[in-house]
Amino acid sequence: MAKPEYYVFVCSQQRPQGHPRGSCGERGAAGLIPRLSQSLMARNMHQKVSIVPTACLGPCSVGANMLVFPGEVLYKGVMADDLDSIVDSHFVNGQPLAAKVAPDAVW
Numbered sequence: 001m002a003k004p005e006y007y008v009f010v011c012s013q014q015r016p017q018g019h020p021r022g023s024c025g026e027r028g029a030a031g032l033i034p035r036l037s038q039s040l041m042a043r044n045m046h047q048k049v050s051i052v053p054t055a056c057l058g059p060c061s062v063g064a065n066m067l068v069f070p071g072e073v074l075y076k077g078v079m080a081d082d083l084d085s086i087v088d089s090h091f092v093n094g095q096p097l098a099a100k101v102a103p104d105a106v107w
C-alpha cells in the first residue's frame with residue numbers, strides 16, 4: 001500500500017448504557033467503518049485514505065466522531081448516510097464538508 005494521503009480516526013468507543021458521557025458506539029459508530037470503506041472503494045480512494053478505529057476522541061456528546069489528518073478536521077454527528085458526501089468533499093475534492101465539521105469550541 002502506498003503512503004496514505006489521509007488518516008481517518010473513527011471513534012469506536014462503546015460505553016455501558018446509561019454512562020454519563022455516552023459514546024459514539026451508542027450513536028451508530030459501529031456501522032461507520034464498513035460504510036466508509038465501501039465509499040472509498042467505490043471511488044478508488046481506498047489506497048489514499050487509511051481508516052483507523054480508535055477509542056474516545058474527547059467530545060462524546062456530539063458523536064459519532066471522526067478525526068481526519070492532515071488538517072485536524074473533526075467531523076461530528078456522523079451517520080452512515082453522511083459518509084459519501086464527506087468522502088466526495090474531503091478526499092476527492094480536498095474540501096472538508098463544512099456542515100459536519102465540529103467548531104473549535106467543541107474540542
Ligand code: FES
Pocket residue numbers: 011012013014022023024025055056057058059060061063064065
Ligand atoms: S466516545 Fe467517541 S468521542 Fe468520546
